Amino acid sequence: MAKTLHRLITALAAAVAAVGLLTVVPASADVSPYIVGGTRATISQYPWTVYLATSSGGQFCGGTLVKGNKVVTAAHCTSGRSAASTRVVWGREDKQSTAGIVASVTKIWIHPSYRSATSGYDVSVLTLDRNITSAYLPLAGPSDTALYAAGTSTTILGWGTTSSGGSASRYLLKASVPVVSDTSCKQSYPQYNASAMVCAGYPQGGTDTCQGDSGGPIVAGGKLIGATSWGRGCASAGYPGVYARIATYNSVLTQQIDS
Template sequence: MANTLHRLVKFTVVAAIAAVVGLLTSVPSSADVTPFVVGGSRATISQYPWTVFLSSTSGSQFCGGSLVKGDKVVTAAHCVSGRTPASTRVVWGREDKQSTAGIVAGVTAIWVHPDYRTATAGSDVAVLTLDQSINSTYLPLATPADTDLYTAGTSTTVLGWGTTSSGGSASRYLLKATVPLTSDETCQTAYPQYSSLSMVCAGFPEGGVDTCQGDSGGPIVAGGKLIGATSWGRGCALAGYPGVYSRVASYYDLLIEQIGV
């Protein structure tokens, strides 16, 4: 089994791991996981208004998410499993983390997929309910009928405020990158535990562009829909090891139950 690293590891933890054994060592599933866009460029909130980040009560960003309704955010289960609503905030409309723009919303409820155990085992999706409704454009979910959006080679956009290299510093600004979906066979070769029922992979064969620590839970978008949430991978932007994302369409019915219509 390939050694893997969830993408929500706190940056201080990531740095320590990198210094001692590199970012290829498995970390406990209970560890914080945070990824960031490698090889990306600046993105604007006006272009991606549904992109949010999760923070602690002190304002420290630890994951990403997608606004899918006024008071609902889809993220990764490993971002919020074990957290309480009272300890979690969602920040909307703030592409510069050092600014005071946008809205800081409280969280009233956290739903984690009931089958979630670890990110590498699948079911790595969660829904947060906010304490207010945000007036914004929302990102629709991919449905089971959207099989074309999961075709290998499909161009996707990933977004986040994570690190720009494994063990590096987090980005101050929202970043974006374009990566193609890989085939299930390619991902299975990289990760024996990969499941096409619950996951989808994206990345270039040569690496160089990827999500990374701090980007967990953030969106991967194709066809104007949320097709996945950043989940896990080996290192960041390594050749032969694409990023792995929760396959949103597989959880559509459960997510809609939580989100409402």
């Protein structure tokens, strides 16, 4: 049976993937996923899309700017990390450029109930050392049930790999995928928790987030409805991507964002 993977990448995982042996990495490691079946996206169109990097500049996850100095990402991206070793890169569409801002992180908040991505509570808030002047993306809330209805068109974004175990994208990529019903997602993943997660993808696969995209946004109706969390492989038929359901965590996230 194929294993479920957090959508993260580590230097070790990248090296292993290079010889075709992608393995599950610890939740405390630097991991991140990529967009499979995507196209180039512009930062000007999605200015709130950011990526997380190590202190040496290596990208390992995605995130969403939700306030001048606050970024929402996945808990599995930040678990085991220190603020001092983490950077947030804003306004840099091409990872090989020097565009935008590299902000230091002064605080990492992880949902206190988080244990693993597949158990839920896979949300984290980063506090930056500065205010970034940019458009922010509002969070979905409990009243936004229509955004989670099966068939709702969403946009996924990231700099992750473009195939399972492949190479990370140099550029920001995007793709459109429909929300999958909770019933269907439960059939794909017995551990799926509808109150904590939301699935999106096509039955035939082909388009998905992947390693390196973890923590990045899935957007519908102009709101952040999810953070890239986990899945079985990338873009496999019958196995959609799984995202942390932001509406469920709206209250606790808002407390952290406004603090």
